[in-house]
Amino acid sequence: MKEHIRKILRESIEKLENKKLELVTKMIHEFFDEVSFIDIKKYENKPMIRVYFDNDEYAGNEETYFAEQIQDKIYEYTGIKLIPYWHNIQYNTDVDFRLDAIKLKYDNEGNVINESEENKKEKKFNRLIQNVEDYLNSNEYPSVKRFTVYYEDTHDDVIVNIFFDAEEAVKLGGGINSVIKKTGKQVMSDLEVFPLDFKYYTHFDKSINESEEKQPKYLNIIKNLIEPFKEEEDCVCEIRVTSEDDFYAIYLVFGTEELNDKFSSFLQRAEYTRNLRNNVRNTIKDYLPIDNIYVGSISKPNCEWKPMNESENKKQSLLKTIEKEGLYNFIEMSGLDISQISSVLKNMDNPKEVLKQYIRDFVLKHGNKWGDNSGILSGYEIQLSGNKYVDDIEVIDVDLMSVKLWLYDEYGHIQKITSINALTDDELLTIINGLVNIKDMM
Numbered sequence: 001m002k003e004h005i006r007k008i009l010r011e012s013i014e015k016l017e018n019k020k021l022e023l024v025t026k027m028i029h030e031f032f033d034e035v036s037f038i039d040i041k042k043y044e045n046k047p048m049i050r051v052y053f054d055n056d057e058y059a060g061n062e063e064t065y066f067a068e069q070i071q072d073k074i075y076e077y078t079g080i081k082l083i084p085y086w087h088n089i090q091y092n093t094d095v096d097f098r099l100d101a102i103k104l105k106y107d108n109e110g111n112v113i114n115e116s117e118e119n120k121k122e123k124k125f126n127r128l129i130q131n132v133e134d135y136l137n138s139n140e141y142p143s144v145k146r147f148t149v150y151y152e153d154t155h156d157d158v159i160v161n162i163f164f165d166a167e168e169a170v171k172l173g174g175g176i177n178s179v180i181k182k183t184g185k186q187v188m189s190d191l192e193v194f195p196l197d198f199k200y201y202t203h204f205d206k207s208i209n210e211s212e213e214k215q216p217k218y219l220n221i222i223k224n225l226i227e228p229f230k231e232e233e234d235c236v237c238e239i240r241v242t243s244e245d246d247f248y249a250i251y252l253v254f255g256t257e258e259l260n261d262k263f264s265s266f267l268q269r270a271e272y273t274r275n276l277r278n279n280v281r282n283t284i285k286d287y288l289p290i291d292n293i294y295v296g297s298i299s300k301p302n303c304e305w306k307p308m309n310e311s312e313n314k315k316q317s318l319l320k321t322i323e324k325e326g327l328y329n330f331i332e333m334s335g336l337d338i339s340q341i342s343s344v345l346k347n348m349d350n351p352k353e354v355l356k357q358y359i360r361d362f363v364l365k366h367g368n369k370w371g372d373n374s375g376i377l378s379g380y381e382i383q384l385s386g387n388k389y390v391d392d393i394e395v396i397d398v399d400l401m402s403v404k405l406w407l408y409d410e411y412g413h414i415q416k417i418t419s420i421n422a423l424t425d426d427e428l429l430t431i432i433n434g435l436v437n438i439k440d441m442m
Helices: 002-031 063-077 119-137 164-170 178-193 219-231 256-262 266-287 314-325 327-334 338-345 351-366 423-442
Strands: 035-043 046-053 082-084 097-105 144-152 157-164 200-202 236-244 247-255 292-298 369-373 374-377 382-385 388-396 400-409 410-418
Touching: 002 046, 002 063, 002 097, 046 063, 063 097, 082 200, 097 423, 119 144, 119 157, 157 164, 157 178, 157 338, 164 178, 178 200, 219 236, 219 266, 247 256, 247 266, 256 266, 256 292, 256 374, 266 292, 314 327, 327 351, 338 351, 338 423, 351 374, 351 388, 351 400, 351 423, 382 423, 388 423
Parallel strands: 046 097, 082 097, 157 200, 247 292
Antiparallel strands: 035 046, 144 157, 236 247, 369 374, 374 388, 382 388, 388 400, 400 410
């Protein structure tokens, strides 16, 4: 009986702690625009809230000062007590959570170098979910109006919501349930290209056959107000506006390639997108008496990019996308790994060129460069067979590459430098697998 009571008390304390954590992280995001992301770690048996932020200040004690600002603001509004992790806990027995503020650091190409592995994985997963939704909405399915996709963490499922036009479904004949079932089966088949398990739910689109008067009060006005941002800003590919229960959500869709052409650093791109979101929000609020709006942003490789449409011929569409985007960009974009598409690559007319291009792009992105088109990746041993290892991969000029091989026999080993063209397609695939593993360790 006592153990049962203890268990109930522990569970109640954990639920309360989780609610407090959720409240604090939301408030930190709300109060401090400089915050990029937050993750939670354990530190001396206390949850530690690690706040990653970015600003233009360069003071030596900046992280300490920012942590104290968060600490004071949260305590003022909630009474929840945070202390920086370096404080001695024995003098703070009533503390709720530990706190750490970490300023983001960037390399010469504007990539974050002190981002947590958890956040990298989360961002990659969110991009994959968005790609799935874009992919479905770019396809055409009879009587389907739109799709939404989200991750449901309670049961670890990716949910696909399919919204049907009931009248159009009836016109197809055979009964509406038959149409829905057939479409759902086709959607699940088309999604096999993505490395996820999906569940789908069907709905009838509430907006169907509604008159203009029945639409949300300010929807069309908001669309007209923000249309100039798309016309005037060459980095904005499109603007999506939705409304539900008088809450308006606006998403600016940026082209990554267009942003990179316009700005040379991550900081400039981040400031530009943040300012544009604020401008959109302020433009709406200047004209309309509403506060229940959210302005966010998402991105895609470039404004011309369309997600894969493989409902008729998956393999051919997949190959065309790889040829257009390049294998390295395709894998980054889709979340697939090389093992999932290796059989498709082998059906290409010239898979070696595609595989070589991936290796070249990887070396120039993650290796040591001495020019725009030259660099070397060294210090990683990739086994090609029982007695054959790749040590260095060197890119010279635009498309010349050499590899340093170690060949082992009963007398020891010998070193050999050869052109990458001398390797087989299977050996190139093995190298790419090794590079993917190397990237995960970086």
